Amino acid sequence: MDLGQMRRGVDMGPSVIRYAGVVERLENLGHEVEDRGDIQIGRPSKYDIKNEENLKDLDVVVNANEMLADEVIDVISEGSFPLILGGDHSIALGSLAGVAKDKENLGVIWYDAHGDLNTGETSPSGNIHGMPLSASMGIGHEALKNIGGYSPKVKPENVVIIGARSLDEGERKLIKEKGIRVYTMHEVDRLGMSRVMEEAVEHVSNGTDGVHLSLDLDALDPNDAPGVGTPVMGGPSYRETHLAMEILAESNIITSAEFVEVNPILDNKNQTAEAAVALIGSLFGEKLL
Numbered sequence: 188m189d190l191g192q193m194r195r196g197v198d199m200g201p202s203v204i205r206y207a208g209v210v211e212r213l214e215n216l217g218h219e220v221e222d223r224g225d226i227q228i229g230r231p232s233k234y235d236i237k238n239e240e241n242l243k244d245l246d247v248v249v250n251a252n253e254m255l256a257d258e259v260i261d262v263i264s265e266g267s268f269p270l271i272l273g274g275d276h277s278i279a280l281g282s283l284a285g286v287a288k289d290k291e292n293l294g295v296i297w298y299d300a301h302g303d304l305n306t307g308e309t310s311p312s313g314n315i316h317g318m319p320l321s322a323s324m325g326i327g328h329e330a331l332k333n334i335g336g337y338s339p340k341v342k343p344e345n346v347v348i349i350g351a352r353s354l355d356e357g358e359r360k361l362i363k364e365k366g367i368r369v370y371t372m373h374e375v376d377r378l379g380m381s382r383v384m385e386e387a388v389e390h391v392s393n394g395t396d397g398v399h400l401s402l403d404l405d406a407l408d409p410n411d412a413p414g415v416g417t418p419v420m421g422g423p424s425y426r427e428t429h430l431a432m433e434i435l436a437e438s439n440i441i442t443s444a445e446f447v448e449v450n451p452i453l454d455n456k457n458q459t460a461e462a463a464v465a466l467i468g469s470l471f472g473e474k475l476l
């Protein structure tokens with residue numbers, strides 16, 4: 188998927204993450220992996236949705252996410268862990284639609300430089316990859332909210348955003364209005380990643396029936412993850428993000444995960460895909476000793 192934003196190439200993300208050895212990495216940890224292939228994205232969309240100016244490619248984005256939601260539901264019904272690779276962050280719409288089905292209280296960890304809490308009204312870009320978290324909370328365009336045929340997927344009190352350093356006006360307002368827990372880079376620097384993660388784990392595991400990790404590679408400092416479409420200086424390092432994944436692995440709360448926004452055209456020798464694979468390794472229990 189690359190239609191949730193304007194930089195071409197991020198649709199090749201899953202393919203370069205595979206090339207960087209994600210399947211082997213997980214198998215080496217003793218996991219059984221089934222690669223279910225790519226979801227075919229494109230026109231014609233079976234949804235006859237009028238495209239609106241500030242919701243670019245709405246019909247195709249909705250169509251693709253409906254397919255993704257079905258796929259995720261299928262994986263869960265087999266008793267497996269859904270690991271979703273992107274693609275731009277608009278795919279979180281389908282991931283969450285699939286994962287939250289039959290879950291009253293899904294917890295969500297949104298590890299991202301951005302809040303992705305815009306709507307067609309507040310978005311400065313019209314790019315849907317800046318809207319999946321708000322839509323999943325039931326805020327925004329009907330078609331985005333209702334992917335999977337229900338809304339909302341998550342409650343604001345079950346969400347925690349980590350690594351934020353670029354928030355639009357409407358996003359700030361929404362965070363205050365809904366009381367969403369956000370650890371911006373200010374808190375990461377002040378408290379340290381280990382304390383931030385411990386608090387985040389506590390926050391999303393309290394009374395929830397599953398926790399989804401949505402990791403946008405642009406959360407990482409662009410020095411460590413240059414292959415992303417909307418880089419923002421001053422992020423957590425590769426090392427700190429490893430620690431975050433290790434703490435999540437220890438906590439044993441994560442029931443689904445996605446890694447998004449890897450764009451090989453903007454990357455430096457597949458560095459960002461390799462970072463994604465290494466982080467996936469840590470999330471799934473890899474240890475040095």
Ligand SMILES: NC(=[NH2+])NCCC[C@H](N)C(=O)O
Pocket residue numbers: 275276277301303305310311312313314316317318353354355403405417448
């Ligand atoms: N998933 C992402 N990389 N989102 C970036 C969003 C950037 C900006 N806030 C927008 O809405 O256009």
Ligand SMILES: [Mn+2]
Pocket residue numbers: 299300301403405406417
């Ligand atoms: Mn982002």
Ligand SMILES: [Mn+2]
Pocket residue numbers: 276299301303316403
């Ligand atoms: Mn994002």
